[in-house]
Amino acid sequence: MAPQREWFEKDYYRILGVSDTATVKEIKSAYRKLSRQYHPDTNKGDANAEERFKEISAAYDVIGDEARRKEYDEVRRLGPMAGGMGGPGGGGFRFENISDLGDVLGGFFNRARRGAGGAAGSARGRGPHRGQDLEAELHLDFEDAIRGITTTLQLASEAVCSTCHGSGARPGTTPHQCPQCEGRGVLDDNQGFFSFSTPCPACGGRGYTIDDPCPTCAGTGVEHRPREVKVRIPAGVEDGQRIRLRGRGGPGRNGGPPGDLYVTCWVSPHALFGRRGRDITLAVPVTFPELTLGGTIKVPTLDGPSVTLRVPEGTRSGRTFRVKGRGVSTKKATGDLLVTVELAVPQKLSAAERKAVEALAAASNGQSPRAYLGV
Ligand SMILES: [Zn+2]
Numbered sequence: 405m406a407p408q409r410e411w412f413e414k415d416y417y418r419i420l421g422v423s424d425t426a427t428v429k430e431i432k433s434a435y436r437k438l439s440r441q442y443h444p445d446t447n448k449g450d451a452n453a454e455e456r457f458k459e460i461s462a463a464y465d466v467i468g469d470e471a472r473r474k475e476y477d478e479v480r481r482l483g484p485m486a487g488g489m490g491g492p493g494g495g496g497f498r499f500e501n502i503s504d505l506g507d508v509l510g511g512f513f514n515r516a517r518r519g520a521g522g523a524a525g526s527a528r529g530r531g532p533h534r535g536q537d538l539e540a541e542l543h544l545d546f547e548d549a550i551r552g553i554t555t556t557l558q559l560a561s562e563a564v565c566s567t568c569h570g571s572g573a574r575p576g577t578t579p580h581q582c583p584q585c586e587g588r589g590v591l592d593d594n595q596g597f598f599s600f601s602t603p604c605p606a607c608g609g610r611g612y613t614i615d616d617p618c619p620t621c622a623g624t625g626v627e628h629r630p631r632e633v634k635v636r637i638p639a640g641v642e643d644g645q646r647i648r649l650r651g652r653g654g655p656g657r658n659g660g661p662p663g664d665l666y667v668t669c670w671v672s673p674h675a676l677f678g679r680r681g682r683d684i685t686l687a688v689p690v691t692f693p694e695l696t697l698g699g700t701i702k703v704p705t706l707d708g709p710s711v712t713l714r715v716p717e718g719t720r721s722g723r724t725f726r727v728k729g730r731g732v733s734t735k736k737a738t739g740d741l742l743v744t745v746e747l748a749v750p751q752k753l754s755a756a757e758r759k760a761v762e763a764l765a766a767a768s769n770g771q772s773p774r775a776y777l778g779v
């Protein structure tokens with residue numbers, strides 16, 4: 405996505421309710437909270453919530469992506485003139501048509517735009533019409549996110565009404581040509597020099613009127629039908645990632661292509677392992693003798709046999725070892741397993757242990773690791 409003109413007009417940080425210095429984590433968690441609150445599934449028929457959800461998603465698409473966020477910050481820092489729209493020093497940023505983003509996100513919200521004159525006409529026109537884009541959420545186990553998974557999503561999508569086949573008229577009746585616009589769907593409004601076309605108020609831009617609306621769709625010609633979609637989530641998705649499944653959205657009409665399906669993935673944490681991009685992280689407790697004298701420790705991996713790690717003599721607590729190729733395998737590359745050794749301080753000592761630790765303290769008397777502090 406190249407910089408959009410919209411970037412000047414929208415404060416994506418404000419939309420997500422975070423500061424412009426917010427961390428990736430803060431942005432993600434704000435998006436998670438807001439997208440739940442305004443998700444169309446939980447706000448059926450609420451046009452304001454839909455608009456808000458659309459705004460939130462658009463904001464997260466930009467500032468939820470590190471590279472895009474950098475561009476966005478830069479564009480906003482430089483201000484609208486940086487675009488060099490025909491002026492000297494042009495060629496800074498290239499603007500794509502604002503409607504691109506609207507097209508990406510708009511399909512799902514056709515309902516909100518219906519009745520907006522031309523949109524209503526084209527949405528039900530005779531020509532090929534691209535299917536709607538759909539939004540879905542998916543909760544994944546840590547392991548499933550790493551390996552990828554084929555699963556079934558339940559979606560409610562718009563479909564041509566099965567009762568009236570899209571005409572909007574009760575079966576057995578027929579729509580009539582609108583007398584006011586004579587089927588054109590628009591009225592010409594001459595204002596001196598200019599002539600404007602406005603959607604016909606009598607038929608809402610459709611060009612026909614329905615005397616007896618279809619009982620299933622209340623005359624809209626469209627109904628919402630639950631739909632099961634089998635999706636393949638690629639290996640390596642991260643918590644909060646929004647992935648686009650091309651062509652898995654709503655079906656196209658009149659031979660048009662299907663829309664896309666956007667799936668926001670929420671990945672639950674693992675009891676032992678963590679994730680850092682393609683690398684898997686693991687903290688392993690080790691004893692003082694193991695760090696001081698060195699030794700070998702056995703370390704589990706997420707899938708596959710455990711590995712043996714050699715801890716060299718004099719290893720400091722908090723050091724991270726890299727086990728090559730035992731991370732997340734995606735199409736592009738395979739990550740590593742990052743093992744961090746952490747000194748486990750015993751909370752209870754046997755009499756013999758206490759004696760030994762005291763002996764160690766006595767033996768190293770006078771050698772303080774804090775000597776360099778000079779106090
Ligand atoms: Zn119908």
Ligand SMILES: [Zn+2]
Pocket residue numbers: 582583584585586587588589590604605606607608609610611612
């Ligand atoms: Zn009309």
